[in-house]
Amino acid sequence: MTTAPTLKAGPRTVRGRSGARVPGGLAAPAVAFLVVFAAYPLVYLIGLAFTQSTLAQPLQRWTGFDNFRSALESQSFTGSLWRSVLFAVLAAAVQLVLGTALALLLRARARRPGLLGTLLLLPLVTPPVMVGVAWKLLLAPVGGALNGVLHVLGLPGVNPLGGATSAFITLVVIDSWQWTPFVMLLTYAALLGVPDELREAAALDGAGRRRTARSVVLPYIEPTLLSVLLLKLVIGFKVFDIVYVVTAGGPGFSTTTSTYDIQRTALQEFDVGAAAAGTVVFSLLIGLVTAVVALRRKRHEEVAV
C-alpha cells in the first residue's frame, strides 16, 4: 500500500510584479490603507447619498433615489454641473495653448529658464487663497487697484466681477494666471526631450521653424500634452478656492461650480444626503469627460507602439 505524500501548507503567497512569489501578508498595510482611506469613504458616501442625512444626524433613513432625483431637479445643481464642465474645458484649453506657447518661447530663447522661469513659476507657488484675495482687491469696483489706474488715466471704471459672464471669464483668467506656469513647466520638460537630431533632420529636409514645430515637435510631445490636459481637466473640475474667495459663486449663480454648490449644500444647508448624491453625480460626470481624453491618449499610445 502506498500512501500519498502529505503536503505541508506554506504561507499564502501572491505573485509580485517581478513574477516572484511574496507572502500575501506583506500586502496587508496597503490593503488596510485602501480600505480606510478609499473604500470606507466611498461606501459611506454612497450610504449618505441613499439616505436622509444631515450634518448632525447622518444615515437617518433609507430614501432610495430621492436625493439623486432632487439633485437633478435642482436648477442650482444642474446649472453648476454645466458651469463646472465649461470652466474645466475652457481653463484647460486656454492654459494648454498659453503654456505650450510659453514653453516653446522659453525653449527657443534659452536652454535654461533662469530668472525668467522662476518669475513665470511664481503664480504656481502662491497659495490659492492668496491668489483669490489679491485678485479680489485688484478688481474691487470701489478702491480696487485696476480702477485706481483707470481713474488716473481718465478712463471709466470697470467691474468685471459684477456681471454674470464677465465674472465667469474673470475666474478663468485667474485660474489661467495661476496654472499656466504648471502647463509650461511640464511642456518645457517634454520639449527638452525632443532629440536635436529630429530638428536637424527636419531642417535638412527644408522645414522652417513653424513647420518643424507643427510636424515634428508637437507630435513628439503630444502624449505629454494629453497627460497635461487630463490633469488640468481634473484640477479644473476641482476648482473651489478661487470661487469661494473671489465670487462666492455669484453674482447669482453665475460662477457656482459643482464643488462650491456641494459644499454649500453640506455645510451651510446641512443637507449631507443631497450633497453626497451631488458628489456621486459630479464624479460620474468628471469620469465621463476625462474618459474622452484618456481614450484619445490610449489610442495614441497604441499607435506609437
Added chain:
Amino acid sequence: MSPLSRRQLLRATTGAAALAAAGPLLTACGSAEGAALDPTGKPDLDGVTLKILANQPNALSFQYLSKPFEEATGAKLKVTPVPYDKLTAKAVLDVQSGAGQFDVFMYWYAAVGTLAQGGVIEDLTAYIKAHKDIDADDFLPSLYDTYTLYDGKRWGLPYDGDTHILFYNTEIFERHKVEPPKTWDDYNEIAAKITKDAKGTYYGTIIEAQQVPVILGCDFANRLAGYGGTFLDKGASGNPTLDTPEAIAAAQALFDAAPSALPTPLQIGFDQALPAFLDGKGAMLDFWTDFAKRAEDPKQSKVAGKWGVTTLPVGGDNAKPRTSLDAGFGLAVSKASKQKEAAAAFIKWATAAQQNLLVLGKADAGADPIRTSTLNSEEFKKASPDSYDVVRTGLAGDPLPWPTVPKAPELLQTLVDELALGLQGKQSAKEALEKTQQAWVKELKGTTG
C-alpha cells in the same frame, strides 16, 4: 481567467457586508456625548478651563469677561473665534465627529432648532428652572423665546441681542438737502438722488447683498419688517408667508434700491460695506447697532461726528416702525462637553445683567442689550448716546423673528438665492418670492415646524 470559486465569493460578500455595516457603526462611534447635565449640580470651577466656540465679531467680549470670571470663580476661558457663517457647522461637526473640543457654543439663534434637533446642544429647561438667580424674566421678551425656545424646551440663554438701525452720513445729507427717510420709498428716492448728483464720487446707499443669509437676508428682513410682513405665520415657526403683498413689496423695494447703491450689491459684504461707509463713500447703511461706536472712533472713521441714526423706514400700509432680529446670538452647553455643569454656570454668569453691561461699554465687543434692565440702563445710554433711543425702540417693541425651525439654514439659503437672482435681474420680486414660498412649503411639509 478562472471562474470565481464559492469560497472567494463568500469571502467577497462577507467583506462587502462588513464594510457596509461599518458605516453606521463608525458614525455612531463618532458622536460624542458626555454625561447628562445635572441641573442642580454645584461645580467647583476653581482651576477649570472652559473652551468656548465664539462668533468672530463677538470674540473680544469674552476677553473682557475672562478676567472677572477668573477672579470670581478661579476658572479660565479659552476662546476660539469662528466666522459667523461657519459657527453652526463647526458646532455640529465638533459633537458629531466625537472631537468634543468645546464646552460652550455661541450660536446664531436661527440655528437653535438645527442644533437642538441634531443633538448638538444640551436641554437647559430644568437648569433654568432650578436657578432662579438667572432672572429669566429680565431677558427682553422680544428675544428670550425666539433665541432659546425650540420644541417647548430651552436650549440656551441670549448673549447678544442684534438688530439693525439705519446709519446715515449727515454731511452728505446736508449737502444734498435731504432728510432721513421715513419710508422705504423715501429711502430709494434719496439714494437715487444722491447717487445721481454725486456722479460716482460716493453713493446714495450701501446694500449688502452677498448671497449669505446673515448678509442679504438682513437687507430683505429689514424691508419685510417695515412693510409689515413676516417669514412664517407663527413668528419663528409655522407656515411660510413669503408670497404676501407685503413680502413682495419688500423684495421690490430692495431691488429698486440696488441701482443706486455702492457697486455692486451682490458683491458687497461686511468687509466692503463698513470701510465704504466709514470712508464716506455711502450715504446710508442699515447695520447692527454696535457699529455706532466704530463710526464715532476717529482712528477708524472719516465720518466721526458726521453721521446719524434713525429707525428703519416703513413701507406700504404699515406706519409703525418695526425692527428685525437680524443675527443675534445665544450661549449653549455642548452635548459633548465633559464639564457641563461648569459650562452652564459660565453661561448663567455671562448672560447676567452685570456682564451684559460690562461688554456693552466696549466698542469692539460687538455686544448689544439682552435684558430689559440693561436696555433701559443709564450705563447703556452713556455708552451709546447716539443710538440709544433707536435701539431701545427696536428691542423693546415687537421685532420680526427669523425662522428657528430645524430646516432654517436651508430655508434662508433658498430665500437669499432667489433674491440674488432677482437682484441680478433674472426674475421679478414676485417670481423670486413665489418660488421661495413653494420651496419653503415643500421643505416644511411633514415637519412640526
